[in-house]
Amino acid sequence: MPTPAVYVGPEDNPLLTEAVERGGGKVVALAEAEAVVVSGGHGELPDLHDGVRWVQLPSAGIESWVASGALDEDRTWTSAAGAYSTSVAEGAVALLLAGIRGIGRAARARTWDGAALDGVQGTLRGSTIAIVGAGGIGRAMIPAFTGLGARVLAVTRRGLPVEGAYETWAADRVGEVFAVADHVVLAAPATAQTAALVGAAELAALGSQGWLVNIARGSLVDTDALVEALRAGTIAGAALDVTDPEPLPDGHPLWTEPRAIVTPHSTNPSTLRLPLLADRVAENVRRFGAGEELLGLVDLSQGY
Amino acid sequence: MPTPAVYVGPEDNPLLTEAVERGGGKVVALAEAEAVVVSGGHGELPDLHDGVRWVQLPSAGIESWVASGALDEDRTWTSAAGAYSTSVAEGAVALLLAGIRGIGRAARARTWDGAALDGVQGTLRGSTIAIVGAGGIGRAMIPAFTGLGARVLAVTRRGLPVEGAYETWAADRVGEVFAVADHVVLAAPATAQTAALVGAAELAALGSQGWLVNIARGSLVDTDALVEALRAGTIAGAALDVTDPEPLPDGHPLWTEPRAIVTPHSTNPSTLRLPLLADRVAENVRRFGAGEELLGLVDLSQGY
Known part of the structure; x- marks a missing residue:
């Protein structure tokens, strides 16, 4: 079983780093990464080189990422759909x-x-x-x-x-x-x-x-x-x-x-989101390493 | 299977009357009753004649009935303990x-x-x-x-x-x-x-x-x-x-x-109690008719 090389960014996030390792991956610099776990932001992405085959987005809805035109057809994208x-x-x-x-x-x-x-x-x-x-x-x-x-x-x-x-x-x-x-x-x-x-x-x-x-x-x-x-x-x-x-x-x-x-649109508060995102990341890294289908696959033609 | 003859009182209560019938009993006057379902009150009972072999009390705690001295050793008593x-x-x-x-x-x-x-x-x-x-x-x-x-x-x-x-x-x-x-x-x-x-x-x-x-x-x-x-x-x-x-x-x-x-000691509100009491009455009337052990048997020596 290969060890997926995963970049976590743009922000450092210990919980997501730990999740990558829990899923059997190793955390690497962006230049060496075959996968990227996006740790925050609203539509901005790290600069993706051709070696990046998979990008995990942190949100369930991805309207802002679609709107920013950041999502391309060159690789696999996953959202956190269902994780929360x-x-x-x-x-x-x-x-x-x-x-x-x-x-x-x-x-x-x-x-x-x-x-x-x-x-x-x-x-x-x-x-x-x-x-x-x-x-x-x-x-x-x-x-x-x-x-x-x-x-x-x-x-x-x-x-x-x-x-x-x-x-x-x-x-x-x-x-x-x-x-x-x-x-x-x-x-x-x-x-x-x-x-x-x-x-x-x-x-x-x-x-x-x-x-x-x-x-x-x-x-x-x-x-x-x-x-x-x-x-x-x-x-x-x-x-x-x-x-x-x-x-x-x-x-x-x-x-x-x-x-x-x-309640003020608060059934999915950020304090509860991050641990659930980490679980999703660990599972998807495991699947990526095993060549299995990823959870939350984005269908670019549908926009979600 | 005999049909238990049950008096419901002192207050008329259609839900309890229906429950007696649901349990296979028939509702009768007190003089003809072999069982009594007490429909309310806090310690007062109908006058019980010797033919009354079982009395169902409406509350889970029976301190007030014990305190009033109403409970005797001449028959079986049941409370609503557990019903709520x-x-x-x-x-x-x-x-x-x-x-x-x-x-x-x-x-x-x-x-x-x-x-x-x-x-x-x-x-x-x-x-x-x-x-x-x-x-x-x-x-x-x-x-x-x-x-x-x-x-x-x-x-x-x-x-x-x-x-x-x-x-x-x-x-x-x-x-x-x-x-x-x-x-x-x-x-x-x-x-x-x-x-x-x-x-x-x-x-x-x-x-x-x-x-x-x-x-x-x-x-x-x-x-x-x-x-x-x-x-x-x-x-x-x-x-x-x-x-x-x-x-x-x-x-x-x-x-x-x-x-x-x-909350003001309100997890057992009266609006929810009555339907649950009716279910208990129906089940106990069925058991009484079948000669089975009743639910909520009062132990007079323990006072509950």
Whole structure:
């Protein structure tokens, strides 16, 4: 088995250096490198010579690298796509549980009111949770939800079976899930098909015991319809890591809505990203050395 | 199989009536009853004639019924002990997740600050969570924690293996868990042995990334030591459903401590209790009819 010669840069990063070695590689100067692990930046790359056959980018989304024109057809590119799924999924589970168990309300209290949470708490046990967009992130939520006694209805583009879900529906039936599920978690990409996917009708179908969680993109939800549904009690609550507009402006009604929890697009914080990136780097260096297919391969024709 | 004749009272309760029928019983007047399902109250019972062979009480703790002298040796008594475990366990999981993912802080924010949660978020994935007092409630947390990629170190009185825990320790080693575990969940009864179990030394051992969750009794934690540890950043945070003193007085430093989340002894809210009680009633009526051992048997000599 050859030992991959890998450059880590432009910034020194001990965790990524260690990851290269963990994957069976050795860390070398750029001039000697056959592979490059990009350790930071937003679109800038080290100068790549012809000997560099593979470049590992540090982010899951690579829009900025594509936009900068840095990606060429001369070598293999990998992103960190999927590497952060478990972290974002944990954040989504935390948001739904915090919502349904009244922890958002409790965190704002400054006095002991034993009855305050009595009427507003529900339980995930025995409930049906729809995960709209059961890709890597959505799928990573399933063991936690089933461990809490809920069952998962997955919605994917094509509707092929998703492990751990009791049923998987194709995206063309997504409008129906709001009436079937007790709670809905949005984890789908922002596309023309998902824009304003959740409006007044979907919220009415979700119902007064239902929670909506959005960790995808703000554009999936009609914010005005959501504000009205929360005010009226049409749904039990909403926990949002993404909003439209984003950032959510000061004074927006969602900041003071008792049924809402807002986190500032923080389900994938940098403190959790780096260890996960290091694991991905170690695995990809191992695969590179073994001649196996790399994780997170970039399709330049698709731009991701 | 005989059909148990069951009285539900003193209050009418459709959910409990339905549960009796679901368990294969029929609901009758008190005079014709061989079993009684107590539907409410705090220590008051219907007048029991000699034909009543079994009484199901509605609460898990039965101190008030024992204190009122209502429980006699003439028949079998069952409490709801264990029936609410899953609900309380879900609340504990919600508290730990909300803490470690910064949701308590986010819920208090009134402005979008993407960096605010960056340094404070951790993850349960790959962590070791000690459950101190792995009885029914503690054990019910294990599938959720393992589903989130954590492993559980259980502490029980005798240290017999607990399913799903990677290790179980006996209570005499409980002092060591704070150094071994990343996070600690207190779910043990309040006894002389557990009073002030968590003090300054245990919090120091837990460390600056560790969360403490208390859903047991406030007396297990030295509150002054906890306030100091939170202020100093000795631990990452504390999520408390029970406090000492309880109720926590207005103006107490825990109300405004950024690292703390306080819920008002609300992990077992009445809205969630009744459906779980109904399930217990249905199961016990079935067992009564089949001559099987009932769940939640009261030991009058022990008082629980």
